[in-house]
Amino acid sequence: MTRGFQKFSDFDILTSLFIIAIVISYSSGNEDNTKCPTVRAARNFDVSEFLGIWYVVQYYASSEEALDYRCMRAELSVSSDNAEITMNFTYSFVDDPINEQLIGNITWTIPSPDMPAHWVHAEAPYEGVYNTYVLDSDYKSWALLMHCAEKSKSPRYLSSLVMSREASLADNVISYLREKLPRYDVDLEYMFPMEQNNCTTLETEADVLVPPLEPDKENNERRRHPLKGKHKRS
Template identity: 25%
Template sequence: MLLQVLGLFFLLAVAKAQVFSLGKCPTVKTQDPFDINKYLGDWYEIYKFEASFEGKQTCIRANYQLKEDGHIRVQNTGIEDGKNITAVGDGYAPDKNVPAKLQVRFSDKAPYGKYWVLDTDYDHYTLIYSCTDLAGLSHIEFAWILSRARTLDDQYKTKLFDLVTSYGIKTSNFQKEVQEGCS
């Protein structure tokens, strides 16, 4: 009984800083076809689900570059408390037949996490989703909408919100990110 209570407290602590929901992860479809070469370059975070590992950063930009080993160099930059914050990670597609189902990590000691591209036009927007089932009873999910510019036209927001809604993902979990006053 003590282990169950401790487990519940752990799950509540994790859930406080992430989007935690009951039930299994929703079934989603990734972009098909997906061309990683068109995806490379700079993207700006416009909307996101709460993610404790991002802290309270603003002006978040992600840059993706292909490495010689076929993996992807992921560099995230942002500003927190007036300081530039940079995190460099590694990404790859474990199944070449499903290239939009990427795995990414930001530490050699950390496991890879899901980075699934659900939709992108490569020029204006991308929608990324990650979900992990917890014993089939609940799940933790993350989602990001990125843009090639620091703003995103409402037509793309509407399209992407409609897409996540069709999968049963709550758009109310999205938070608008600050991209004003960025250098």
Template identity: 20%
Template sequence: MAVLLKFLTALSLFVGAARAQGFMPVPPDDGPCPVFPVVKNFDLHAYLGRWYEIERFFNPFQDGSCVTADYALFPNGSVSVLNTDVQEGASNTIAGVATLSDDPSAGQLFVEFPFTAGFDGGDLGGNKPNYNVVATDYKNYAVVYTCEFFGPELKFEFSWILARRPYIPSSFLADLKAWLQLVNINAKRYMPTVQTDCPNRVAS
């Protein structure tokens, strides 16, 4: 019951945020969560540092521009997560914590933020990681995906395309999306993130 209440709360946020932005996003595909790949022999240390959000699936927790994610290692081995965006000209940050899954060689982590209303892997049952690195070369790009299935017509999918710079070549992005379609991730759901006119950003 607690999980269902959290889902309904998040669903209302999802619909309300979409209406506020004047559109309805492409909905998730019917059926359960897809089978998707994750990076093997994951190199956490190479993954640390700053990533710029290039595109994302619509979700109720994000509506800003100039989005970045900074990952750093805590002394205890967990990962500091600092997400930053710009809304109405003001910079905002939110801090979280990530830990590797039971298989440290897989690109799967548990990430918790204060605003996720309990939507972290451990709270949904089954201890499923909620941050799955589907693809990365560590130096240029990464794709993150997660999915939770609650039953018919009750499914949440989140995904982000990240890059080490605020832009990515359009030809590479097109090829990447074509590959994502082949591995059961609906690339039609991605929306571009504005990465221009960002305050206090040094041109790269």
């Protein structure tokens, strides 16, 4: 018996190769890990509604394979001319037996009044591009932030914060927000819940900035800043 075969035209072969190339490109993700992904910030964003205290209930950083932080809480404020946004925050390291509350801050400018949910890192010591985006928020309960630092000849640094006005957030809301991140190359395997138990109680908004102990400056300088560190996975 003669085995039959189908003859393919050059057009069929080229079409098949093109489709395979698209599939391979899609499955491999963004090959250039030095550049930040293209991000769409929240539309019709109201900065004034977004200000105040937030609890970080989930945290991701492209450099971290385990969560080093706990009790991270942030307070956002805006300058009098509405040109700069500052986040002051407290946090502890998970391996600190006394749960020392450390203080950090970061300031952004709003480069375009037409896109108030897109902020650019404003502090001079950082060399490069550091974009922050509010991806989504209902202002009263939950919010999703994404940061991307980009520096010449260095791997980009991605981080993301799922934030809540309360110390916890419903599982369905967390799932809804997490689903928005993979399109921006965020690996959900390394996005971890942030413990908010046995933390300093917030009696007033000012309390978020007051540590219970005098900071150990020498030790703190050797440890990572949760929103500015750039570390490669081994």
